[in-house]
């Protein structure tokens with residue numbers, strides 16, 4: 503079983519007079535799962551895709567499930 507990391511974007515809550523930005527969260531899914539069901543999601547609101555992706559990769563490495571393949 504190989505887990506992969508992906509990044510999901512969501513819209514920040516709109517506040518008066520402020521343009522909403524995008525927030526990013528890391529998710530992990532099983533590579534062999536054709537539905538790519540979410541197995542894990544980080545609990546942060548990352549401001550950039552890179553931050554979120556690195557967060558996911560760090561989590562994956564902590565799962566000690568053998569070497570992790572990185573993909574964007």
Ligand SMILES: [Zn+2]
Pocket residue numbers: 527528544545546547548554557558
């Ligand atoms: Zn995170």
